[in-house]
Structure formats: structure tokens, C-alpha cells
Amino acid sequence: MTKLSVNINKIATLRNARGGNLPDLIQVAKDCEKFGAQGITVHPRPDGRHIRYEDVRYLKKIVTTEFNIEGYPSKDFIDLVLEVKPHQVTLVPDAPDAITSNNGWDTIKHQELLFNICQNFKKEGIRTSIFVNPNTVMVRNAKLCGTDRIELYTESYAVNYFTDPKTAIEDYCHAAEEAVKNGLGINAGHDLNLHNLSFFAKNIPQLLEVSIGHALVCDALYLGLEETIGRYLNRLSSI
Numbered sequence: 001m002t003k004l005s006v007n008i009n010k011i012a013t014l015r016n017a018r019g020g021n022l023p024d025l026i027q028v029a030k031d032c033e034k035f036g037a038q039g040i041t042v043h044p045r046p047d048g049r050h051i052r053y054e055d056v057r058y059l060k061k062i063v064t065t066e067f068n069i070e071g072y073p074s075k076d077f078i079d080l081v082l083e084v085k086p087h088q089v090t091l092v093p094d095a096p097d098a099i100t101s102n103n104g105w106d107t108i109k110h111q112e113l114l115f116n117i118c119q120n121f122k123k124e125g126i127r128t129s130i131f132v133n134p135n136t137v138m139v140r141n142a143k144l145c146g147t148d149r150i151e152l153y154t155e156s157y158a159v160n161y162f163t164d165p166k167t168a169i170e171d172y173c174h175a176a177e178e179a180v181k182n183g184l185g186i187n188a189g190h191d192l193n194l195h196n197l198s199f200f201a202k203n204i205p206q207l208l209e210v211s212i213g214h215a216l217v218c219d220a221l222y223l224g225l226e227e228t229i230g231r232y233l234n235r236l237s238s239i
């Protein structure tokens with residue numbers, strides 16, 4: 001079954017809005033796991049506006065499922081990941097001031113950079129994943145970057161899903177086939193939600209993991225965290 005990794009950035013955003021420790025990020029991470037999430041994802045950004053570097057260090061001590069750290073591989077980020085040694089690092093090409101990730105890597109232009117960084121992490125036993133658009137050329141070249149997995153950037157799928165799901169998923173199916181051909185594992189994330197998740201997972205049977213934050217936290221406002229995580233897990237298991 002595809003693993004659900006809960007991205008808890010939004011919990012940190014809420015906490016930081018007031019200072020103090022409400023909501024308690026560490027407790028939320030523990031509860032996500034208690035309610036069935038199979039992973040915790042964080043995306044520390046240089047300005048610390050949501051997840052802070054000290055959060056990442058603390059989370060490493062308490063996360064008992066898969067810990068995934070996403071981010072742009074600046075020197076500080078690389079040092080943090082090498083210090084914390086999560087199960088997985090997901091490399092994202094976002095600018096420091098990006099509101100959220102908004103593009104996949106150009107795995108041709110940045111091949112050497114990504115190769116060196118992936119080697120560095122892999123030497124320490126950290127699995128690597130590279131965030132890419134659903135583009136077969138970018139996926140093929142991700143292999144040459146030496147990564148273990150790709151994470152498919154699902155924003156365009158989510159945008160087009162409501163009008164035409166079949167067309168929305170097409171590029172993702174081709175990208176997934178290319179990944180499998182090249183021996184790459186497949187993760188996915190961005191704008192996945194309770195409406196579009198099942199169709200995505202059904203059509204990408206090789207999908208190993210999804211990381212979901214924004215919609216899941218919004219759903220939890222109405223449904224509560226336990227019920228929300230249950231529903232996301234249900235979407236993934238009813239394939």
C-alpha cells in the first residue's frame with residue numbers, strides 16, 4: 001500500500017503566528033503516527049517561517065515512522081540533513097522566498113549538482129528523492145542524478161482533475177512508466193486531497209508514498225485529525 005506521510009509545516013505556521021507552543025508540533029507529529037500515518041514530512045525553509053531547524057532536530061528524536069525532510073539543498077540544509085539523518089531527503093528546487101514548491105528540477109541542467117548531493121546523502125544511508133514535473137525526459141535524467149526515487153509534482157494533476165481526470169493523469173502515467181523502466185521509486189505530492197487522491201493512486205500503482213499537508217490540515221479543522229488521517233488512509237487502501 002502507498003504510504004501516507006503527513007507534512008506538518010502548516011502546524012508550525014499556526015504555532016509561529018502567535019509565538020509560544022500552540023499547537024504543539026511534537027505532539028501533533030506523535031498523534032499523526034498514532035492515528036496511522038506512516039511518515040512525517042517537514043520542509044524547513046531558510047527564513048524558518050514554519051518548520052525551524054530546531055524542530056527538525058527534535059522531531060528526529062520522536063518520529064517512529066518514516067522521517068522525510070524536504071528542501072532546497074543549500075549548505076545549511078545539507079548540513080542539517082547530514083546531522084539529523086532522516087530516512088529520506090527530498091530535494092526541491094524552490095527559491096528561498098517561494099510560498100510553496102512551484103516547480104520540479106531540471107534534471108539535465110542540474111545533473112552534476114544533484115549527483116554530488118545524492119552521493120553525499122547516500123553515503124550516510126539516507127534515501128534520496130528528487131522533485132520533478134511529470135515529464136519523461138526529466139524522469140529519465142533523474143536516474144543519472146543518482147537518486148533512489150522521484151517525487152512527482154502533482155499540482156497540475158490537482159488543478160485539472162475536476163475538469164478532466166483522464167487527461168490530468170496522462171503525463172503522470174507516462175512519467176511513472178519511465179521511472180519504473182529506470183529503476184526509480186515513485187513518491188508524489190502537492191495539492192493532493194480527499195477528492196483527487198484515490199484516482200491518482202489507482203492510476204499509478206507503483207506509487208510508494210504521498211506527502212500531504214495543506215489539504216489534510218484544512219480537513220482536520222472540520223473532521224479532527226484522527227478522522228482525517230483515517231479518511232486519507234482509506235483513500236489509499238480502497239484501491
Ligand code: PXP
Nearest residue numbers: 043101189190191211212213214
Ligand atoms: N511535496 C513537496 C516537495 C512540497 O513542497 C509540499 C508542500 O510543502 C508537498 C509535497 C505537500 O503539498 P501540500 O501541502 O499541497 O499537500
